[in-house]
Each structure stands twice: as structure tokens, then as C-alpha cells.
Amino acid sequence: MNTVLLSIGVLLAVAMIGVAWLTIRATRIATAMLAAGLVSLFASVLFLFLAAPDVAMTEAAIGSGLTTFLFFFVLGRVRGGQS
Amino acid sequence: MIRRFAVFLLLLGLGAIFADLLLGYTPSEELNLTARYYAEHTAQDLGAANIVTAIVVTYRGLDTLGEVTVLFLTATIIGMVLARGRKHRALQRQLPAAGELLTTGSRLLVPLILLLGVYVFVNGHLTPGGGFQGGAIVASAALLLLLTDPLKRFSHRLIAVMESVSGLFFIGLGVLGLVYAGGFLDSRVLPNGAFGTLFSAGVMPIIYSFIGLKVGAEFTSMLTHLAETEQS
Numbered sequence: 082m083n084t085v086l087l088s089i090g091v092l093l094a095v096a097m098i099g100v101a102w103l104t105i106r107a108t109r110i111a112t113a114m115l116a117a118g119l120v121s122l123f124a125s126v127l128f129l130f131l132a133a134p135d136v137a138m139t140e141a142a143i144g145s146g147l148t149t150f151l152f153f154f155v156l157g158r159v160r161g162g163q164s
Numbered sequence: 165m166i167r168r169f170a171v172f173l174l175l176l177g178l179g180a181i182f183a184d185l186l187l188g189y190t191p192s193e194e195l196n197l198t199a200r201y202y203a204e205h206t207a208q209d210l211g212a213a214n215i216v217t218a219i220v221v222t223y224r225g226l227d228t229l230g231e232v233t234v235l236f237l238t239a240t241i242i243g244m245v246l247a248r249g250r251k252h253r254a255l256q257r258q259l260p261a262a263g264e265l266l267t268t269g270s271r272l273l274v275p276l277i278l279l280l281g282v283y284v285f286v287n288g289h290l291t292p293g294g295g296f297q298g299g300a301i302v303a304s305a306a307l308l309l310l311l312t313d314p315l316k317r318f319s320h321r322l323i324a325v326m327e328s329v330s331g332l333f334f335i336g337l338g339v340l341g342l343v344y345a346g347g348f349l350d351s352r353v354l355p356n357g358a359f360g361t362l363f364s365a366g367v368m369p370i371i372y373s374f375i376g377l378k379v380g381a382e383f384t385s386m387l388t389h390l391a392e393t394e395q396s
Binding site (some may be wrong): 092147151155158 | 214215292294297301303307308310311383387390392393
């Protein structure tokens with residue numbers, strides 16, 4: 082693995098840790114959900130750089146797509162039930 | 165205080181394990197025995213351009229059958245749990261209409277997302293991706309429809325029929341492999357065809373398309389059960 086790929090990988094890993102920290106520290110619940118989706122998105126880009134496009138696709142479709150949408154869907158449900 | 169200390173110790177232990185893994189890691193220069201077999205034999209034996217798909221559908225087809233079964237069980241259990249107490253329709257409240265942007269955007273995007281999902285699982289043997297990824301993309305189109313109009317209802321009968329028929333065809337093609345080719349889920353029931361074209365790799369693209377339909381139907385059934393819990 083050459084230097085460019087390595088530095089991109091390290092950058093993505095640091096970004097993932099930062100966004101994961103934001104997920105558990107965010108005060109607004111919507112921010113936490115978006116940050117959790119962003120962790121998956123960075124992970125899928127990292128998988129792509131590690132030459133695993135199949136895994137990257139699964140991660141992008143389920144981890145950052147479907148799960149984030151589902152969180153928002155349920156959040157809307159819960160808020161609707163309170164009113 | 166003791167709890168914090170325990171958490172700290174746990175983190176330290178995990179860190180030590182991972183540091184050990186990282187320090188002991190040397191990138192291997194050549195493929196190991198199994199990987200080399202797959203890399204050398206997939207193209208000429210099965211005719212699939214995507215080795216991952218060849219492993220998932222044919223070499224390790226039985227594992228995939230297990231995964232699909234687990235997903236099916238999950239969808240069934242979610243349906244069973246959420247179906248309780250759906251009888252009383254007291255909570256039929258008025259929802260604010262979805263914004264113009266969301267409505268128009270979903271009208272534009274849903275066909276494109278469906279097309280992408282179908283493309284991904286039909287071309288599973290040529291390009292990265294396949295049944296599971298394509299199924300998830302198809303289900304995200306259904307989710308977008310539900311976001312636009314939470315009261316929208318999908319036909320449960322259609323979803324159930326699609327799911328069961330895909331499962332039956334998956335098993336049926338596997339049994340055909342047992343009769344006409346080397347074993348259960350062998351893809352060489354049909355001729356391999358020209359390498360890298362859409363109609364190649366035997367029944368592999370057909371099996372993966374059925375897996376895609378099945379996974380998409382299962383995810384969609386989970387989403388619709390979730391959407392129907394409160395209102396109907």
C-alpha cells in the first residue's frame with residue numbers, strides 16, 4: 082500500500098473516530114443520528130480503499146442508508162405519539 | 165468509582181489486544197491456499213467475473229441459504245411482534261402533508277432507486293454488489309415512499325407472494341444443480357456462456373436475482389409492519 086492510500090486510510094479512520102465521538106456526545110438526537118450514519122459512510126469509503134467494493138456497497142446501503150432513514154422514521158413516530 | 169475503573173480496565177485490555185494484532189500484522193505477499201484456488205478456478209470453472217459472487221452463490225451457497233433463512237425469520241418475528249394490538253383503530257390522527265420538495269423528489273427518485281437496485285442484483289456476477297445489496301437498495305425506495313406518505317399501504321399479499329416465490333425458485337434451482345450438475349446449488353445447470361456478458365456464469369445471476377427480490381421483499385415487509393403499528 083503506497084503512501085497516498087495509507088494517508089487517506091488514516092484520515093478516514095480519524096474522521097470515523099471523531100464522528101463516533103460526536104454521536105455519543107451530541108445533545109440533539111437528530112445530530113446523533115446523522116453522525117451515526119456518517120460513521121457508516123466513512124467506513125464504506127474506507128472499505129472501498131481497502132479493495133472490498135462488495136462490502137462497501139452493503140455498508141453504504143444498509144449502514145448509512147436504510148438504518149439512518151429508519152432512525153428518522155421511528156423518531157417521527159415517537160414524537161407524533163407524544164403530541 | 166469501581167465501575168469507572170472496570171470500564172478503564174476493559175478499554176485497556178481491548179487496546180492491548182488490538183495493539184498486539186496491529187504490531188503483529190504483516191501484509192501477505194501471496195494468496196493463501198483457499199484464496200488461490202478461488203482466484204485461479206472461478207473464471208474457467210464457473211465463468212463469473214466477480215469472484216465474491218461466485219463464492220457467495222456457488223462455492224458457499226449453503227451459507228447464503230442460511231443467511232436468507234435468518235433474514236426471513238427476523239422479518240417474520242418482527243411481523244408477529246408488531247401485529248399485536250393492531251385491531252383498534254383509535255389513533256387515526258391527521259398528519260401534516262409532506263412538503264412539495266419531498267413529494268416531487270420522491271416521485272423522481274423512487275423509479276431511479278428501484279432501477280439501480282435491480283441493476284445491482286442482475287449484474288451481481290459481473291460488478292460488485294449482488295442480491296443482498298440490491299435488495300437493500302430496493303427496500304430503501306419503499307422507505308422513501310413511506311417517508312413521503314406515512315399512511316401509504318403496500319399490499320401484504322404481493323410482498324408475501326414475491327418473497328415465497330423467490331425462496332422457492334432459489335431452492336428449486338439448487339435442487340436442479342443436484343440433478344443436472346455437481347451438487348446442491350451448483351451454477352452449471354446452464355452453460356457458462358461468454359465470460360463477462362450478462363447471460364453467463366450459468367444460473368448464478370438468476371439465483372442472485374431471486375435472492376435480491378427475496379431480501380427486498382423481506383426488508384419492505386419489516387418497514388411496512390413498522391409503519392402500520394400505530395395508525396391502522
